[in-house]
Amino acid sequence: MKTDNVLIVGAGLAGLFLALKLAPRRVTVLSQAPLGQASSSAWAQGGLAAALSPEDDPKLHAQDTIAAGAGLVDPEIASLIAREGPARVMDLIALGVPFDRTPDGKLAQSLEAAHSKPRVVRVAGDLAGKAIMDALIAAARAAPHIEIVENMRARVLLQDANGRVRGVWCDGDHSFVADETVIATGGAGGLYAVTTNPPEAQGQGFAMAARAGALIADPEFVQFHPTAIDVGRDPAPLATEALRGEGAHLINGEGQSFVADLDARDVVARAIHVERAAGRGAFLDAREAVGAHFPDAFPTVFAACMSAGLDPRVQPIPVAPAAHYHMGGVVTDVWGRTTLAGLWAVGECASTGAHGANRLASNSLLEAVVFANRIAEALRDGGAAGLSRPEIAAPPPVMGETPRAELRQLMQAHAGVVRDAAGLSLALDRIHALCDAHGIANALLAARLIVTAALARKESRGAHFRSDYLDAAEKKHRSFLTSAATAP
Template structure:
């Protein structure tokens, strides 16, 4: 392959969201040569769209504790959280938030002063979610981290898409093949590559995720020999602004915190959707609320419900939820006067690349952090606002792990085999993939529907060289969809945000993660071991 350029670093970070930038900043502090690669603008990822906040126990509220936060997370995870990992991440939360604030992030103060404001979201039994700009927490976190990165002179390659890792004959990762905006290839040589590429929302027609969320990191990890776990658990946010039948792409989110401030879900007849469904009512875990909305709307022959927040006056709504208010008004809805039309949409990948809380994967030289990683924090259903927390904590830990691994000689400059041409991989038509995934592999699934999706992907996929960003993304979506289908077909139960209409109950024999890896021919296959040994600590 004719490479136009080459660069070297100790650590290449793929992704410029909360996990990637946190890792890059910490790596720079530790004296590592670090390079961040992002396929869009630096602020083009998922982080900026996070509305709710950061779930964290700061020790200044007497009715909350770390143990209580852990318990709420385990409950939401429906038996599949890794309890030691969950405890470790939540315990590190206060320090991670303090470090973020030291880097310039400004959170909303409580009216009384002296402490930060708190809100409550679904699945939480206490007011512990700190927020910024009312409902613009992600935007503030990203602003602060980008400003700190520029001040700290963290080099960044924008509009460069990661194609594949470079590997030694022994399978160790030793760098990254990338394409610039014009499709010109280049090589980034590094003993460590951290995947922080975000989620996979673009597998579905309607999502809260931006256009960049095409599962790139999951596909790169699988092709590098790393396993994925819990991929069948895709969380659908219950309240995305309904803009009409057949909505496509990123749809405006209506943060769960609106319900935390007293809003309730109602149907077209003004009947309460969550009445009698769950003890927490409208603040039940997201999987419960999304499934209830889908079921309720189907019973009425409708495709959405309403979120009634008309108890909030205009000054309060404008101060607390300026982003939601702007989106609603742009769609012709005044939430102070009338209920907001909402429906579930793909939101968050609870599973991903198998990794430790230090970001290590079973493949030497490959690390993962943020939504692309499966640390065990989320289990079968993520607790609201635990995602920014995870990105902050694991991003920091991953950088420290790379520095430690370099120091002890676990990672060294390795000789590469000759760099071959851009890989040629199967890619299905994106519109077709999104339509069948939304129809048969979204909130409600069954064996017949999953088989239909698999068949459609087999028929429509065409081998193409990964020479453009679009081809890289389409190949990643196709491979990730196939891996998700393999796990969803094998999980013959309903648990968390994986709902099997042909297996409505949970199965105690499946109270563990399902691991998928690639066969030598590149096909996703369920691992023969129910539980995979995690990467070395």
């Protein structure tokens, strides 16, 4: 049995960029919603980091990436994405992405937290994600080698008798068989009650991979964006970090500054958490830095504020930390291969070693396009021979809204910005109870992996902060788990 197709599960930036790069090899892309929806990529405001200016250098970018990752970034991977990033920006420009330009026609680059140089390319201030996705969607729809299947949610990986991944089983008893399967399913922010992610982002990609036996790394490291706009919406709208790069300041309800505006995200998120817990509140004050220019400079943030009855030109923006990005995921090598034959992972669901314990701002889109290009280089030339037929797989249950709502509250309360053993143990016990009552849905398995690893990591490092273990351990280590490690 020989086929020559590649199956990509997920249609965000990583999935669509990979599909385009695979030409002329035939590829099928599964999207769990209409293209452009249910994708965190389309909501990305800040932009894409790359060392493009004469004053910058990929070595500096790699150094900043390593410093932000709190000791767990793989230096070779940091150097790889920094070196290959500028070429991928050129690829996006060739696809029609209208990155902002200076008056003399050069790419405009912004400064974001923990970067030593301005190196973030943006579109109309805060529309980078939407503009990139619009360009990729148009190119993918026009590409003859790409078949797009929308409203198709994958539930379980298909494997042959040797354990090789041969595709996926989806809702509605649809099966897709392929030579090579790539999961590009995004993150896990939807597991939390306060998140900037689409509700569909429930860690399903790394849960499916773990269920099939793939190795998972660092699931405890969940990045909380410090400045979600606190107006009671689900998902929470985002106030891009670029606002602070432009000079906006964080203040509490008494008008006092309480943290350096360009500190790393984990530091700022914890500082905001403390102010809110103390009843002082936290606000992003852009009145002087942006003021009347808000509608043109940051149209997405401006629209979100105005729709909530808040005018950021004359009022500070109330902010709160929100689950934003998952640094953990399916372990891959430098070409995007997982530990399972026939399975690759790219984007937020993957763990490449690029982000460590705390992702550097705007490195997520960078990592996605760099590794998508590398997977395409590995797969472009054709399929494997002598493959066996996949075996029938029993799909996991779908979790109902009531247990899902409870899970989100559990994760928010006990696996959030500040954690401790008592809260994590309570959450884990309740997750096991939910699994017993409702079956091990992908979202429950994903949450179980995150909480299990968080409970085991008895230190504070990067985005993982334990109030009962305030210091970082002397010995740095990554976490490696399979689904078996999380069983009761």
